[in-house]
Amino acid sequence: MAGLIFPWRAGNQFKLLIDGPAFFSDWLARVESAREQIDVELYLVRSGESADHVEAVLIAAVQRGVRVRCLFDSFGSRHFKHSQRQRWLDAGIELRFYNPLRWTRGLQNFYRDHRKLLLIDQQLAYVGGAGLTDHFWQPGAEHSLWHEVMVRVQGPVISDWQALFDYQWHSCLERFFWQQNNSPRPTAIQDIPALPFANIGKARVAYAASTQHRDIQKSLLRSIKGAHQTVWLATPYFLPTWAVRRALRKAAVRGVDVRLLLTSRNTDLPAVRWAGQRYYPALLRKGVRIFEYQPRFLHLKMVMVDSWVSIGSCNFDHWNLRFNLEGNLEARDVGLLEQVRHSFQNDFQDSLEITEELWQQRPLLERTRQRLWGWMDRLVINFLDKRK
Numbered sequence: 001m002a003g004l005i006f007p008w009r010a011g012n013q014f015k016l017l018i019d020g021p022a023f024f025s026d027w028l029a030r031v032e033s034a035r036e037q038i039d040v041e042l043y044l045v046r047s048g049e050s051a052d053h054v055e056a057v058l059i060a061a062v063q064r065g066v067r068v069r070c071l072f073d074s075f076g077s078r079h080f081k082h083s084q085r086q087r088w089l090d091a092g093i094e095l096r097f098y099n100p101l102r103w104t105r106g107l108q109n110f111y112r113d114h115r116k117l118l119l120i121d122q123q124l125a126y127v128g129g130a131g132l133t134d135h136f137w138q139p140g141a142e143h144s145l146w147h148e149v150m151v152r153v154q155g156p157v158i159s160d161w162q163a164l165f166d167y168q169w170h171s172c173l174e175r176f177f178w179q180q181n182n183s184p185r186p187t188a189i190q191d192i193p194a195l196p197f198a199n200i201g202k203a204r205v206a207y208a209a210s211t212q213h214r215d216i217q218k219s220l221l222r223s224i225k226g227a228h229q230t231v232w233l234a235t236p237y238f239l240p241t242w243a244v245r246r247a248l249r250k251a252a253v254r255g256v257d258v259r260l261l262l263t264s265r266n267t268d269l270p271a272v273r274w275a276g277q278r279y280y281p282a283l284l285r286k287g288v289r290i291f292e293y294q295p296r297f298l299h300l301k302m303v304m305v306d307s308w309v310s311i312g313s314c315n316f317d318h319w320n321l322r323f324n325l326e327g328n329l330e331a332r333d334v335g336l337l338e339q340v341r342h343s344f345q346n347d348f349q350d351s352l353e354i355t356e357e358l359w360q361q362r363p364l365l366e367r368t369r370q371r372l373w374g375w376m377d378r379l380v381i382n383f384l385d386k387r388k
Contacts, residue, residue: 005215006205012155013201014331016311016339020137020144023130024050026152030120031057039119039165040070043112043313044131045077047084051132053139055088062092069093071169073113074100076131096172098325114324115207116150116313117165125153125161127312127329129301136299146299149343151311151329151336157203164205164327199307199334208314208326216314216328217321221247223305227256232304232344234261236297237269238276239317239377245279252287261347264292271373274366276317278374284356291351298347302340307332309340 017023031038038061045051058068070088072080074097088095098113118126128150130136135146153161208216224231224247231251238260240248252258260283267273280290303310312328314320331337 043076046133048134202332249286275373275377
């Protein structure tokens with residue numbers, strides 16, 4: 001699958017599901033009516049109220065004859081209790097874990113499956129950034145602790161999502177499953193002529209496989225470079241590559257409305273936020289607008305460039321693109337575009353805009369943290385680059 005580019009496919013339908021209560025209620029309702037197969041690929045999985053509720057629904061599906069396959073990242077699911085894993089296995093749920101941690105593997109432990117993909121009966125997919133933890137959803141709660149989006153997808157593009165899942169599911173039986181190989185392409189993703197860019201129902205799978213395949217970043221860069229009106233990008237971990245930063249600056253200089261929706265102090269990794277803030281001054285000087293979301297932790301990964309949207313698991317940062325398996329839905333659809341635009345507008349209203357004046361007024365402690373963690377981030381990246 002290395003180097004494969006998925007084609008655009010027409011005739012798809014989409015619904016943007018904002019936050020865990022909306023997503024889990026929608027997905028679980030479809031799980032309860034599944035007839036043949038349920039596939040789940042997630043990074044964050046943690047025992048708690050949400051996992052207990054999902055467990056009951058999945059086990060009920062198995063008992064009525066549905067095949068349930070769950071592929072979890074071994075690091076992201078380290079708080080998924082052994083007793084709960086055993087209950088799932090005893091009930092007939094198939095479990096596999098990507099790249100189990102081993103001290104002897106050294107830097108290979110950094111390779112992670114960061115995708116969030118859920119498939120039902122090979123006819124319906126959910127793609128986005130959610131995990132199975134109480135941060136994303138607590139049964140009965142009206143609001144979630146973390147702000148996230150998922151997209152429900154129906155249509156011909158499902159065959160490509162299914163092929164991507166199947167490939168990774170079988171790859172986990174390989175000894176070096178964190179590396180991509182040149183296996184024959186699945187029949188579902190043979191080369192198909194690209195469809196013309198209309199704005200109704202068009203979609204494609206964009207994926208990343210560490211440094212061996214960066215289709216997601218290449219597609220993002222093409223879109224930003226061709227932007228005429230709007231580039232709005234949301235990410236919880238703002239450590240973009242040099243190429244992405246340059247593309248954002250150039251778009252702003254051209255007069256494009258470039259906005260970044262980022263985390264505030266409500267974050268699970270303050271050090272990453274401080275390290276990424278070192279890029280603020282250069283972006284602000286070129287006209288890029290930066291908003292820090294205030295109510296809670298913003299975990300969503302979503303981009304809108306004119307009439308093109310990309311939603312999924314990728315943070316577009318150099319860590320993701322160096323080590324992770326990622327998956328994003330790219331779409332050109334007027335309905336989804338309007339839903340994404342509305343979501344962004346609401347979040348901008350709940351954010352603090354960081355202006356150049358405000359940035360210069362930050363206290364000494366914040367300046368020190370930003371310099372320290374920015375320096376450490378550069379140091380680690382330079383070390384990894386020398387080991388290639």
